[in-house]
Amino acid sequence: MAEEAMFDFIHMEAVSYVFQGGEKLAEDEAVSKLEHMGFATGYRLVERLTRESGRYKDELDIMKYICKDLWVTVYKKQIDNLRTNHQGVYVLHDNRFRFLSHMATGKQYLQYAPRYLAFTCGLVRGCLANLGVTCVVTAEVTQLPACKFQIQVQRG
């Protein structure tokens, strides 16, 4: 629990620094910086985590790994629901996303939610890149603290 707190706090500090602490970036530039930090983190993390596990059967198998093992490692819970159109789009529903769970519910802070999703979008993209899947990851909040991550696989 203390390690989780460390990760939460340092993530919050990174968000706050990128948005307010340094240069005055436009919102989308700042989001992109955080996404990049997430990417680098995810890329390295999955290398460490999967060092001793076998190969994955297929793309869906990799997505299940993200929803279960990876999510538990990073966020201490599994993704609640995974949907796919079987054409390279995967939607991961998290009913209580940890980085949003400290925010007050209601619409007041909804506009700031993307700041707390950018790192994770990058994290997922970085993990998948390391596992050989090139994709675009976006996130959307419907009702705090629930959100969904959409993965769009880019076919070579």
Added chain:
Amino acid sequence: MAEEAMFDFIHMEAVSYVFQGGEKLAEDEAVSKLEHMGFATGYRLVERLTRESGRYKDELDIMKYICKDLWVTVYKKQIDNLRTNHQGVYVLHDNRFRFLSHMATGKQYLQYAPRYLAFTCGLVRGCLANLGVTCVVTAEVTQLPACKFQIQVQRG
């Protein structure tokens, strides 16, 4: 181990972002930003960690808490040696500081070491501030990956 990796990676990303990713800051400004991130993290962390523990007997008792419990929580090891002049100066020796342990030994990268100590200087200062001790924390590397943190208590 995976949580440790997450913390290491996000810390590395924060260092790299502050030094290269955003505005071009002078070295000492960037160090100060990281120190500030560490301070905020430490301040909140210690609040969480000590919620159920009792009061500390005195200043030395607080320092022992930092060297043992806090260090184990954050860095998975204790401080190897604590010295004090009994006049408000405490020196904490870590013979293998985690944020330096991934760096190649030798003098080549020694100049970059302060970047990896700034967050922790802030973390210690934030923890102590929350526990009622105002201080200045500096760090010094002698031989990688060993380093020492010096705490200078500021008397009101």
